[in-house]
Amino acid sequence: MTFDDTPEQAAYRATARTWIADHMPAPIDAADAPIGSTEHLEHMRLWQRAKAEHGYACIAWPAAIGGGGGTPIQQAIFDQEEARAGLSSNYFMTGLKICLPPLLKHGSDAQRARFIAPAVRGDEIWCQLFSEPSNGSDLAAARTRAVRVGDGWRIDGQKVWNSNADRSDFGLLLARTDPDLVKHAGLTMFWIDMRAPGVDVRPLRQMNGGAEFNEVYLDGVMLRDDQRVGDIGEGWAVALTTLANERAALGGGTGPTWRDLLALARLVPSGDSVLADDPVFGQQLAGFYTEAESFRLLGLRMLSKLSRGEQPGPEASAAKLVWSNHVQALSAAAVELTGDYGMIDDPALAPLAAAFQARLMWAPGLRIGGGTDEILRNIIAERVLGLPADARADKGMAFRDIPQGTR
Amino acid sequence: MNVDYDEDVRALMDHARKLLDARGAIDAARRVLETAGDTHATGLWRELGAQGWCGVAIDDAHGGLGMASVALAGLAEELGRSLAPVPFASSIYGFAQAIALAGSETQRAALLPEIASGALIGTLAFTEGPGTPFAAPPTARVERGRLHGTKQPVTDGAIADWAVVLAATADGPGLFVVGLNDPGVTRRSVSTLDPTRPAARLDFADVPVEPVGRTGDGVALAAQILTRYAVPLAFEAIGGADACLEMAVAYTRTRFAFGRPVAGYQAVKHRLADIYVKNEMARSNAYYAAWAADHDPAVFESATAAARIAACEAYWFAAKELIQLHGGIGFTWEMDCHLFYRRARHLSTAAGAPDWWRARLADQLRQVAA
Ligand SMILES: Cc1cc2nc3c(=O)[nH]c(=O)nc-3n(C[C@H](O)[C@H](O)[C@H](O)COP(=O)(O)OP(=O)(O)OC[C@H]3O[C@@H](n4cnc5c(N)ncnc54)[C@H](O)[C@@H]3O)c2cc1C
Numbered sequence: 132m133t134f135d136d137t138p139e140q141a142a143y144r145a146t147a148r149t150w151i152a153d154h155m156p157a158p159i160d161a162a163d164a165p166i167g168s169t170e171h172l173e174h175m176r177l178w179q180r181a182k183a184e185h186g187y188a189c190i191a192w193p194a195a196i197g198g199g200g201g202t203p204i205q206q207a208i209f210d211q212e213e214a215r216a217g218l219s220s221n222y223f224m225t226g227l228k229i230c231l232p233p234l235l236k237h238g239s240d241a242q243r244a245r246f247i248a249p250a251v252r253g254d255e256i257w258c259q260l261f262s263e264p265s266n267g268s269d270l271a272a273a274r275t276r277a278v279r280v281g282d283g284w285r286i287d288g289q290k291v292w293n294s295n296a297d298r299s300d301f302g303l304l305l306a307r308t309d310p311d312l313v314k315h316a317g318l319t320m321f322w323i324d325m326r327a328p329g330v331d332v333r334p335l336r337q338m339n340g341g342a343e344f345n346e347v348y349l350d351g352v353m354l355r356d357d358q359r360v361g362d363i364g365e366g367w368a369v370a371l372t373t374l375a376n377e378r379a380a381l382g383g384g385t386g387p388t389w390r391d392l393l394a395l396a397r398l399v400p401s402g403d404s405v406l407a408d409d410p411v412f413g414q415q416l417a418g419f420y421t422e423a424e425s426f427r428l429l430g431l432r433m434l435s436k437l438s439r440g441e442q443p444g445p446e447a448s449a450a451k452l453v454w455s456n457h458v459q460a461l462s463a464a465a466v467e468l469t470g471d472y473g474m475i476d477d478p479a480l481a482p483l484a485a486a487f488q489a490r491l492m493w494a495p496g497l498r499i500g501g502g503t504d505e506i507l508r509n510i511i512a513e514r515v516l517g518l519p520a521d522a523r524a525d526k527g528m529a530f531r532d533i534p535q536g537t538r
Numbered sequence: 539m540n541v542d543y544d545e546d547v548r549a550l551m552d553h554a555r556k557l558l559d560a561r562g563a564i565d566a567a568r569r570v571l572e573t574a575g576d577t578h579a580t581g582l583w584r585e586l587g588a589q590g591w592c593g594v595a596i597d598d599a600h601g602g603l604g605m606a607s608v609a610l611a612g613l614a615e616e617l618g619r620s621l622a623p624v625p626f627a628s629s630i631y632g633f634a635q636a637i638a639l640a641g642s643e644t645q646r647a648a649l650l651p652e653i654a655s656g657a658l659i660g661t662l663a664f665t666e667g668p669g670t671p672f673a674a675p676p677t678a679r680v681e682r683g684r685l686h687g688t689k690q691p692v693t694d695g696a697i698a699d700w701a702v703v704l705a706a707t708a709d710g711p712g713l714f715v716v717g718l719n720d721p722g723v724t725r726r727s728v729s730t731l732d733p734t735r736p737a738a739r740l741d742f743a744d745v746p747v748e749p750v751g752r753t754g755d756g757v758a759l760a761a762q763i764l765t766r767y768a769v770p771l772a773f774e775a776i777g778g779a780d781a782c783l784e785m786a787v788a789y790t791r792t793r794f795a796f797g798r799p800v801a802g803y804q805a806v807k808h809r810l811a812d813i814y815v816k817n818e819m820a821r822s823n824a825y826y827a828a829w830a831a832d833h834d835p836a837v838f839e840s841a842t843a844a845a846r847i848a849a850c851e852a853y854w855f856a857a858k859e860l861i862q863l864h865g866g867i868g869f870t871w872e873m874d875c876h877l878f879y880r881r882a883r884h885l886s887t888a889a890g891a892p893d894w895w896r897a898r899l900a901d902q903l904r905q906v907a908a
Binding site: 262265266267268269272291292335336337338339340395398399400401402406411459463466467468469470471472473474475476477480482488491492495496498499500503504505508509521523524525528533534535536 | 665667668669670671673674690691693728729730731732737792793794795796797798799800803804805806854858861862865866868869870871872873875876879883884886887888889890891892893894897
C-alpha cells in the first residue's frame with residue numbers, strides 16, 4: 132500500500148500543475164459573471180475547450196472518441212490539481228459524468244461518434260431526464276410513454292428536477308415502452324434534442340431561491356429509432372450505469388470544508404481569544420476533519436479499484452451518504468458558531484462571503500439528488516451486506532397494475 | 539402535580555390556533571419572505587393586540603392579563619407552529635420581559651401598557667458581530683446619556699419603536715432603553731436566512747437613552763433577559779417541530795414508491811418516530827422551564843438551558859428531515875418545508891446557540907453538585 136504518487140504519477144502531476152497554471156482562464160469578477168450566468172458558462176466553456184485540446188478533458192476515455200487517452204488515476208490527479216487552482220466545471224458534469232458513460236457503454240458507434248467529442252469540448256451540454264413527479268427513488272416506475280409510431284417513437288410525459296435542463300442541448304431520457312411488462316423490463320433509454328418540438332422546459336425554483344433545476348414537459352415529441360440508447364427494454368440496465376457513475380461523481384464534491392470552519396472560528400471572538408482556540412470547538416473541528424478525511428480517502432480507495440479496471444462499487448453510495456450529511460452538519464455548525472450574526476446571509480456582511488449560509492440552503496438537496504440517504508442505505512444493506520430486501524409490493528406485477536399514490 | 543397545560547391555557551391555545559389558521563399565518567409568512575420590504579403581517583399583529591395576547595404575561599397593573607409564564611409559553615407554541623410573521627417574540631418575550639425584569643417602576647409604567655396593547659413594538663439589541671452572546675465587549679457606547687455605535691442583526695429592528703441596547707460605559711457595560719424613532723437612529727434591513735423574522739442594522743448617532751437596571755451590570759442582566767427570552771422561544775421551536783412532524787406524516791402516507799406508501803418503510807417510520815421522541819423530550823423540559831420561571835428560581839436557569847438545548851435540537855432535526863422525507867419536492871421553493879428549516883435556524887441562534895447554553899448549564903451543574 133502507498134498513498135504516494137508513483138514516479139510516473141508525480142511526473143504527470145507536475146506537468147498538469149504547470150499546464151493549469153499556464154492555461155488557466157484569468158479570474159472573472161463574480162459581480163459581472165455570477166455562477167449560473169451565461170457569462171460564467173461561456174467563461175468555463177473556454178476552459179473546458181482548452182482542456183479538451185490538450186488531452187485534459189475526460190482523460191480516461193479513448194483519444195479516438197475525443198477523450199484524453201489516459202487513466203482514471205491521471206483523471207483524479209488532474210481533478211485534484213484543478214480543484215487546487217480553484218477551478219471547476221459544473222455545467223459539463225451532468226453530461227460527462229452522468230449522461231455520456233452509458234452512451235459509451237450501451238450506445239451505438241454512430242452515437243459515440245456524434246456526441247462524445249462535442250460534449251468533451253464543452254460545445255454541447257447534457258441533462259438527465261429520469262425523475263418524474265410521481266417517482267424519483269423508484270426510478271424504474273417512470274411513466275413517461277414511448278409509443279412506436281412508424282419507424283420511430285412518440286414521447287409523452289413529464290420529467291422533473293432536471294438540473295441544467297434549461298441550458299442543455301440534449302437530454303438522456305428514460306421512458307416506458309411497455310406498461311404490460313414488470314416495471315424494470317418495460318423501460319427504454321433515448322437521447323432527445325432539448326429544442327425539438329414538444330419539449331417544454333420550465334425552470335423550477337429551489338428552496339435556496341435559485342433555479343438550477345427544471346420541469347420538462349414532453350408532449351408528442353417525435354424521435355427516430357436511432358435516438359434509442361441500448362436495446363428496447365434495456366433502459367434499466369442503461370440507467371444503472373448512469374447511477375453508479377453519478378454517485379461516484381457526487382461523493383466528496385466542492386464547497387466549504389473544515390479548513391473554512393477553522394478560518395471562520397479564527398474570526399470569532401471568544402473570551403480573551405478567538406473561538407479557534409476553544410477546546411469545545413477543537414473537539415468539533417476534529418470530528419469534522421475525521422469525517423472529511425474518511426470520504427476523501429474512501430475516494431482514493433475507489434480510485435485504486437478503478438485503476439485496476441474495476442467498476443465504482445457501492446462504496447460510492449457510502450461516500451455520497453457521508454459527504455452530503457457532513458455538508459449539512461458542517462454548515463449548520465458554522466452558522467451556530469457565529470451566533471445570531473450567523474443568520475446574516477449577505478455576502479458583504481457575513482464571514483467568508485456567506486459561503487456557509489449558501490451551503491446550508493443547498494445541503495438538503497445534496498441528501499436527496501442522486502439517490503436519497505434512505506435509498507443509499509438500502510443499496511448498502513442489500514447489495515453489500517446481502518440483507519433481505521424490503522417486501523416489495525410491486526414485485527412481479529405488470530407496471531400498469533402497480534398501486535400508485537395520490538401524489 | 540399536573541404536568542400539562544391548565545384548562546385556561548388550553549382554551550387560549552385553541553383560540554389562538556383557530557385564529558392563526560383562519561388568518562392564514564403561514565401564507566402570510568410566505569408573503570413576507572417573497573415581498574421585498576415586507577416586514578410583518580400588520581393586520582394579524584393588530585388582531586393579536588386586540589385579543590390581549592401581547593399582554594398575556596404582563597401584570598394587570600401594567601395593562602396585561604397577568605397570566606402565568608405557562609400561558610405565554612402556550613401562545614408561543616401556537617405562534618411557532620403557524621410561523622406567524624409578527625414581532626411577538628422581539629416585543630413580548632424579549633423587550634417586555636427585559637423591562638419587567640430590569641426596568642424601573644417609571645419605565646414599566648411608561649412602556650409596558652403600550653407593549654401589552656400591541657400599539658408599540660420593542661426589541662433587544664445586544665449583538666454586534668459574530669460569536670456567542672457577550673463574547674466580545676460591546677463597542678456601542680453611552681456617554682453622558684447619549685448612545686453611539688452600531689447593533690446588528692437586530693430582529694424586527696426595522697419596525698420596532700423601542701430597543702433595549704447593551705452598550706459600553708465608563709462604569710462597564712450597561713443596558714439602556716432607546717427610542718428607535720429618534721432622528722439619530724438609522725435603520726437598514728439586513729438579509730438573513732429567515733426573512734420571516736426580519737433583521738436590521740441599527741446605527742446610533744448621539745441618541746438619548748435611559749439606563750435599565752444598574753449600569754455596569756449590563757452583561758449579567760442581559761444574560762438573565764436571554765434566559766427569560768429563551769423559554770417561549772423553546773416553545774416556538776416545539777410548535778414548529780410538531781408542525782413538521784404532522785406535515786411529514788401526512789406526506790409520506792400518501793406518497794408511493796415501489797408500490798406502497800413511503801411511510802410504510804421502516805427507515806421512514808423510524809425517522810418519524812425519532813422526530814416524535816425528540817419533540818416530546820423537548821416538550822417535557824420546556825414545561826419544567828415555563829413552570830420554574832414563576833415558581834422555582836433555583837432551578838429556573840438549568841431547566842431553561844435544558845429546554846433550549848432539547849428544543850433547538852428537536853426543531854432542527856424535524857425541519858431537516860421534513861425536507862428529506864419529502865424528497866425532491868421538499869427542496870422546492872413552492873413547498874413550505876424550507877420556511878421551517880429557516881425558522882429552526884433562527885430559533886437556534888436567537889438567544890444564544892445551544893453550545894453557549896451547554897457551557898452555561900455545565901457551570902450551573904458544577905455549582906449545584908459542588
Ligand atoms: C438538487 C437536486 C438535483 C436533481 N437533479 C436531477 C436530475 O438532473 N435529473 C433527474 O432525473 N433527477 C434529478 N433529481 C431528482 C432526484 O433524483 C429525486 O428527487 C430523488 O431520487 C428522490 O425522489 P423523489 O423526489 O421522488 O422522492 P421520493 O422517492 O418520493 O421519496 C420520498 C421519501 O421517501 C423515501 N423513500 C423512498 N423509497 C424508500 C424506500 N424503499 N425505503 C425507505 N425510504 C424510501 C425517500 O428517501 C424520501 O425520504 C434531483 C434532485 C435534487 C434535490
